[in-house]
Each structure stands twice: as C-alpha cells, then as structure tokens.
Amino acid sequence: SPPSGSVEVEQKFLFGPGTEEKLVAQGAALVGNVSFRDQYFDTPDWRLTLxxxxxxxxxGAGWELKCPPPECTGISNPATENQSPRGLPQVPARALRGGTSRIxxxxxxxxxxxxxxxxxxxxxxxGVESAARLDDDVARTVEELGLEEFATFVTHRRKYHVDGLSVDLDEADFGYAVGEVEAVVTKQEDVPVVLKRIQEVxxxxxxxxxxxxxxxMSVYLKKFRPAHYESLVRAGRLLKVRDIATVQ
Ligand code: V4E
Known part of the structure; x- marks a missing residue:
C-alpha cells in the first residue's frame, strides 16, 4: 500500500478489446492478474459515505479507508482553492485549466x-466521544459502532505499469468493466506533473x-442499493450512471 501521507490521483476510463494491445504497444508491462473481494461498511444512515x-x-490487503486528503477538507486554505466548497471528490486541476493540459x-x-x-x-x-475506549482493531470498532456491510463484490484486476503510472483493468462480478490510470503522489507539487502524464497515456x-x-460503486449501488445510490448522487458523492458511449 502507498506510503502514509501520500495521495492517489486516479482517472477512470471504459476499456474495450483493443485497450490491452495499445497498452503493450506503449511499453506497458503486466504486473498483476488477481481477483479479490471488497466489503464496504457504513452506518445504517450512510454517514461515512455521505x-x-x-x-x-x-x-489480501485488509482494512482500508479511502477519504479526501487533508488539504481537501479546509475551506479557507489557499491550497484548497481548486476544491469545491464541500470538498467534493471531482477535483478540477485548476492550475492546469486553460493550458494545454487539462484533466x-x-x-x-x-x-x-x-x-x-x-x-x-x-x-x-x-463523533464518538472517546476513541481511546476502542482499540486499534478495526473489525471490533466496526462491530461496536454498528457499521453494516452495504456492498460486497469481487473484482478481477489486470494491472499494468507504464511510464511511472499504474493502469488497472477491472472487471466486477456484477457485470461492469472499468479501467483506471493511477499514480501515488507523495508531494502536493508533483500533482500537475502526474496529471500531465496521465493525460499523455x-x-x-x-x-x-x-x-x-x-x-x-456507482453501478453496484444503483443496481443493489438504489436508495443509498440516490442519496449519494444527490449529495454529489457519486457519479450518476447513465448510458455511456465508449470513446474508443
Ligand atoms: C473513493 C470512492 C469509492 C471507493 C472505491 O474507490 P474506487 O477507486 O472506485 O475503487 P477501486 O476498487 O478501483 O479502488 P482502488 O483499488 O483503486 O483503491 S466508491 C466512490 N468513491 C468516490 C469516487 C467518486 N465519487 N468518483 C470517482 C470517479 N471515483 C471515486
């Protein structure tokens, strides 16, 4: 897993039959071919995901919490200027806007x-008063806080490395395939360089x-948890699932 304090910059895409060949033609190396199950947890009123x-x-990896990086949570901090006021996840690369690079x-x-x-x-x-009362055992905390599993699915992932980036080709067991170009950034100032590299790939x-x-998650919740899905879409936390035309 990435070093603590680092941030993952990710860009999703729909992939087709020609994608792997194009990756290989770019010099990409297959570095992983695995299947894993994810189980996601939240309060019954969805306070974590909201x-x-x-x-x-x-x-195979254990507990993970994906959340906005600390610089995305402040509002008055100038470093967060390119965030929307509520720290929504769709972050425009403001520094790059208007230039040739734009993601x-x-x-x-x-x-x-x-x-x-x-x-x-x-x-x-x-807002649990004393975190000290709970230990560092995530499973026990989940139980004590009454968190419930709201999504579980298996992903088959083929992972490639190209030009310092990771490219994941994911197929979920509920019938959705999605790709993701991803880089782990340890310094905030490296973000524009990484965005440019992602754009080139x-x-x-x-x-x-x-x-x-x-x-x-969008596709899963729409299919299996429509009320949770609607609530997250309304809150701007999830992208609405529409009919998407492949751009390849
Ligand atoms: C962060 C997030 C969710 C958790 C799952 O994240 P995701 O990157 O979609 O899954 P996966 O399996 O590729 O994780 P990885 O192995 O890369 O760590 S579910 C929804 N979100 C928020 C979110 C969002 N609103 N929009 C986009 C484009 N991605 C994530």
Whole structure:
C-alpha cells in the first residue's frame, strides 16, 4: 500500500478489446492478474459515505479507508482553492485549466491503512466521544459502532505499469468493466506533473480525458442499493450512471 501521507490521483476510463494491445504497444508491462473481494461498511444512515469516506475490507490487503486528503477538507486554505466548497471528490486541476493540459475528472484520495488512523478517523467523523475506549482493531470498532456491510463484490484486476503510472483493468462480478490510470503522489507539487502524464497515456490510448466515468460503486449501488445510490448522487458523492458511449 502507498506510503502514509501520500495521495492517489486516479482517472477512470471504459476499456474495450483493443485497450490491452495499445497498452503493450506503449511499453506497458503486466504486473498483476488477481481477483479479490471488497466489503464496504457504513452506518445504517450512510454517514461515512455521505462524508466521502469509504471503509472497506479488501481480501489480501485488509482494512482500508479511502477519504479526501487533508488539504481537501479546509475551506479557507489557499491550497484548497481548486476544491469545491464541500470538498467534493471531482477535483478540477485548476492550475492546469486553460493550458494545454487539462484533466477535469481526475480524483484524489488518501488511502489510510494504519488501523489506529482508520479507527481515529472513523470515530472522529461519527463523533464518538472517546476513541481511546476502542482499540486499534478495526473489525471490533466496526462491530461496536454498528457499521453494516452495504456492498460486497469481487473484482478481477489486470494491472499494468507504464511510464511511472499504474493502469488497472477491472472487471466486477456484477457485470461492469472499468479501467483506471493511477499514480501515488507523495508531494502536493508533483500533482500537475502526474496529471500531465496521465493525460499523455490517455491520449495514446485514444480516450477522451474529460469523460466522467462512473466507478464500480456507482453501478453496484444503483443496481443493489438504489436508495443509498440516490442519496449519494444527490449529495454529489457519486457519479450518476447513465448510458455511456465508449470513446474508443
Ligand atoms: C473513493 C470512492 C469509492 C471507493 C472505491 O474507490 P474506487 O477507486 O472506485 O475503487 P477501486 O476498487 O478501483 O479502488 P482502488 O483499488 O483503486 O483503491 S466508491 C466512490 N468513491 C468516490 C469516487 C467518486 N465519487 N468518483 C470517482 C470517479 N471515483 C471515486
């Protein structure tokens, strides 16, 4: 998992039969071919996900909390100027806007894997008075807080490395395939460079970088948890699933 304090910059895309060949032609190397189950947890009234916090247990990796990086939570901090006031995940790369490089859909998330920090953030968000009462055992915390599993699915992932980036080709067991170009950034000032590199890979693969692609969670919740889905879409936390034309 990425070093703590780092941020994942990700851009999703729909992939077709020609995508892997194009990746290989770009010099991409296949570095992983795995299947894993994810289980996502939330309060019955969805307080974590409505606050853009995604607590999951991933087979082979353990507990992970995907949430906005700290610089996305402030409002008056000039470093967060390119965030929408509520810190919504669709972060325009403002520094790049108007220039030749532009990726409007890249999202940035922090992936917290240290159990102590996961427990602290979840308790803090839910306003549980004393996090000290709970230990660093995420499973026990989940139980004590009454969190419920709201989504579970298996992903088959083929992972490529190209030009310092990771490209994941994911097929979920409920019938949705989505790709993701991703980089882990440890310094905030490196974000524009990474966005530019993502854009180059996108251009070479023939993708339109401005197209917003729903993730697996959008499609899953729409299908299996429509009320939760509607609530997240309304809150601006999830992309609405529409009929999407492949751009390849
Ligand atoms: C962050 C998030 C969710 C959690 C799952 O994240 P995602 O990147 O979609 O899944 P996956 O399996 O590729 O995780 P990885 O292995 O890369 O860590 S579910 C919804 N969100 C928020 C979100 C959003 N609103 N819009 C986009 C484009 N992505 C994520």
């Amino acid at each position: 606050a853009d916090h995604w607590l999951r247990k991933r087979e 409007d859909c890249a999202t940035r998330y922090q992936e917290v894997t240290c159990p102590h920090n996961i427990v602290a953030r979840v308790c803090g968000l839910l 996108f251009r070479q693969l023939g993708f339109e970088e401005k197209t917003k692609i729903p993730g697996k």
